Amino acid sequence: MPRLVLDQVSVRYDGQTRPAVERASIEVASGDFVVLVGRSGCGKSSLLNVAAGLVTPTGGSVTVDGTPIIAPGADRAVVFQNDALFPWLTARENVAFALRLRGVRPSERERRADALLALVKLEGSGDRRIWELSGGMRQRVGLARALAAEPQFLLLDEPLGALDALTRERMQTTLLDIWKESGVGVLMVTHGIEEALVLGTRIVVLAPGPGRVVRAFETGFSRRYLAGEPLRDIKADSVFAAARGELTDAIFEGEAA
Numbered sequence: 001m002p003r004l005v006l007d008q009v010s011v012r013y014d015g016q017t018r019p020a021v022e023r024a025s026i027e028v029a030s031g032d033f034v035v036l037v038g039r040s041g042c043g044k045s046s047l048l049n050v051a052a053g054l055v056t057p058t059g060g061s062v063t064v065d066g067t068p069i070i071a072p073g074a075d076r077a078v079v080f081q082n083d084a085l086f087p088w089l090t091a092r093e094n095v096a097f098a099l100r101l102r103g104v105r106p107s108e109r110e111r112r113a114d115a116l117l118a119l120v121k122l123e124g125s126g127d128r129r130i131w132e133l134s135g136g137m138r139q140r141v142g143l144a145r146a147l148a149a150e151p152q153f154l155l156l157d158e159p160l161g162a163l164d165a166l167t168r169e170r171m172q173t174t175l176l177d178i179w180k181e182s183g184v185g186v187l188m189v190t191h192g193i194e195e196a197l198v199l200g201t202r203i204v205v206l207a208p209g210p211g212r213v214v215r216a217f218e219t220g221f222s223r224r225y226l227a228g229e230p231l232r233d234i235k236a237d238s239v240f241a242a243a244r245g246e247l248t249d250a251i252f253e254g255e256a257a
C-alpha cells in the first residue's frame with residue numbers, strides 16, 4: 001500500500017529567523033484522508049508543499065514508499081484553492097489536456113475525460129467552457145484534471161475555500177465520493193473545523209511559532225457518511241458537537257500566550 005511519510009520535517013525559508021515548520025511528522029497511506037488544521041501561519045501549506053515536492057525541507061525527510069521526494073511527481077496531484085484551468089477550453093478539453101500530458105492516446109482521451117467528469121458529478125457538462133461554469137463546478141473540473149494523472153495521493157490546499165457555504169457543503173460529499181471511488185490517499189489543508197471533522201479519517205492539529213504538530217487524532221464521521229448516513233444527521237449528532245468543541249480547543253490552545 002503506497003505510503004507518503006513526512007518524518008521530522010522542518011522548513012526554514014530564506015531570510016526567516018525562525019523555522020516556519022519544526023519537526024513535523026505526518027503519514028498518509030492509500031485510503032487515508034488526513035486533514036491539516038491550525039491557526040493562520042502555522043505551516044499547513046508549507047507541509048503540503050513539502051509533500052508535493054514544491055518546497056525542499058531544511059530538516060527531516062519526505063518519502064513515498066521509502067523513496068525520497070525531491071520534486072513534484074505524477075503520483076501526487078495537487079489542487080489549490082484557485083486552480084488555473086484554461087478558461088477558453090471546455091471542461092472535457094481541460095481534463096483531456098492532462099491526459100495528453102500523461103501520454104494517453106487521442107482516441108482514448110475523450111472517453112477517459114468523460115469518465116473522470118462523471119466521477120466528479122459533471123456528466124453532461126463536458127462541452128461547457130470553464131468561464132460558463134460556477135465556482136463549484138470549476139473546482140470539480142480541477143479535481144477531475146488532478147485525477148487524470150491517476151495519482152496515488154491527492155494534495156488539497158483549501159480546495160473549497162473560495163466557495164459559498166452551500167456549495168462547499170455539497171462539495172464535501174463530492175470529495176468523499178471521489179476519495180472512496182478512487183482509493184487515493186488524501187492530504188488536505190482546511191480552515192474549516194466542521195469540514196475537517198466531516199472529511200478526515202485523521203486530523204492533525206498544528207500550532208504556530210514555529211509550526212509544529214500538537215495533536216493528531218482519528219475520526220470516523222466520513223466513514224459513517226460513506227456507510228450511508230446523511231451528512232446532516234451526522235452533524236446534528238451530539239458526538240459531532242463534542243468533537244467540534246474538542247478540536248476547536250486544540251486549535252486555539254495557548255493562543256493568548
Ligand SMILES: Nc1ncnc2c1ncn2[C@@H]1O[C@H](COP(=O)(O)OP(=O)(O)OP(=O)(O)O)[C@@H](O)[C@H]1O
Pocket residue numbers: 013014016020038039040041042043044045046047211
Ligand atoms: N515562500 C515563502 N517564503 C518565506 N516565508 C514563507 C513562504 N511561505 C510561507 N512562509 C511563512 O511561513 C509561515 C507558515 O506559512 P504557511 O503558509 O505554511 O502557513 P499556513 O498555516 O498555511 O497559513 P494560512 O492558514 O494563513 O494559509 C508563515 O510565517 C509564512 O509567512
